[in-house]
Amino acid sequence: MSEVLTVNNLKLYYFTRKGVVKALDDVSFSLKEGETLGLVGESGCGKTTLGMGLLRMPSPPGKIVDGEIIIDNENIIHLKENELRKRIRWNKISMIFQGAMNSLTPVYNIKKQMLETLLNHREMEEEQALEIIKKYINYVGLSEDVLKRYPHELSGGMKQRVVIATALFLEPKIVIADEPTTALDVVVQAQIINLLKKLKHDLNLSFIFITHDLATEAEVADRIMVMYAGKIAEIGTNDQIYGKQGPSHPYTKGLLGATPKLREKVEELAFIPGTPPDLLNPPTGCRFHERCPVAFDKCILNEPPLKEIEPEHFVACWRCYDE
């Protein structure tokens, strides 16, 4: 499989009044064609920052300091804003924002807001645009009379479907879905997950699926990338993370232990003591060492690099490789 997106040494810092927050510090990974890469971590670990960074629209006062984002063999780091808008955003890479279903304009009906987006990006007749919109509304499992309705007339699941259709109708190859199921009820959540799986298959999309829920990720992702305090802790295939052997990084182990399993009787749920570090003053060495049950001297002094310990399985932990 070829790679549709490669990120090399991406650094994105927030320049706040209190100091520089290194929200993404030297992040490198790639996304293959047709795969779903799951991105997990606690709140504040940089998941959403990474998503926004890939579109090159970090929320202020964030700035991309260094690194490469290569989409279709083109590094978009130095592209001009209007280039980005014309060719890259929503045409090659699009995003389903967190809570986007609540950002639909209450005063426009669905048709008007979808038309506005489409006509802004493509020069075409309104009729032609409407055809495209209808096609995608059907793709996401809605009927066409939704177009006449206003957001308050739709349920959460329906609004989320509208948002998904809007993210897709310019035919991007890469879609970043930021917590697309978090605010939804379990049944609706399952329906949306199934829809995203179907769309990925039918339209040959590559997904970056951001969530804090390891259980959802097990269901949708081919590979999992775990972030902690602005750094990648572990990348592995679904089998490597959730299989018998289990994950390698102590943080991933802790998260997985803290995820309740419905179909298994658990007497005692594990948890990770402490809280994530303040990124204004990240700890020395491994950023996880203060909460890590197996930390030793080296972890406090030196930062562990992300290393491949078996094919496709990358870990940043001194306990997982000898050196």
Added chain:
Amino acid sequence: MMNDEIILSVKNIKKWFPLRRSITEVFKGKKRWVKAVDGVTFNIKKGEIFALIGESGCGKTTTGRLIMKIEELTSGQIIFKGTDTSTLSSSTEIKKYREEVQMVFQDPYASMNPRFRVRDVLYEPLIIHKKTKDSREMEKIARRALEEVKLTPPEEFLDRFPHMLSGGQRQRVATARTLVLSPNLIIADEPVSMIDLSTRAEILHMMKEVQENLNLTYLYITHDLSTARYFCDRIAVMYLGRIVELGTSDEIIENPLHPYTKALIAAVPEPIAGKENIIKDIPIKGEIPSAANIPKGCRFHNRCIYSKPLCYENVDDPELVEDSNGHYVACYRYKEINQEVQNI
């Protein structure tokens, strides 16, 4: 520990909110209602953790608020330790009642005054309920509550403001705030849904410990089956203002009888390998209807994949009946459905 003494008994309670009417409806004398809670009955035993589970809009939070007497009942009875709560009318009586029944709210970022120090947060209930005026006494109670929720040493936390605390720590303070009045029953409305996964288990663990130490009873309101199974003794599943199934946690998860419970369980993803296998077909149709427009007959029939005309023609809602020891279900066809499922 749990015994069979019943601490809270909820009998066929209803809460109907009136809807705004059109002018013709006013003249015709028609009234329309949102039936948020529509005939809910359950008992909570002393020392148990009882869960109310359901999708948003099913009436679980309204039920909690009715028990707290934040909302007035439309009809029915709530009996706490032998006293009908609707007979409590004066504010002193209600205050007295709320000393014994306390609530932990969902959002720890919104439920605390940002200008209050932890000390003030914990003193406030003591002042309102006129427990003591002696500041040394208050500090003693506050320290004990903080120790109970494992915010130790207490002196480190007493003078902090909420913004200096993490989400998990705030929820601990919120729990400590309920404890200063030494309540018997705590209503916890989604206490961990806004807390990070890594600390969620820690908070539940703490709540369980507090419950065992002080012999408390919890009503745990949530949408999350997985934490309920781990945390609770019994689970009641709500759908559109009614309980459709009630039983011990293990019974509900391992041997669900109602088609709605089956669908809820089928929709929960599991953190194990072998992707794309757990949630394939969810055995349910459509989305939850509005509580202003409840289907006739069994209110679940239009989403149920097993429904037959007998479920909605000329019938009312099915009553909650006991299937086996302590396992109740409200479905006309649950026996046949389970037979059908087994045959396939």
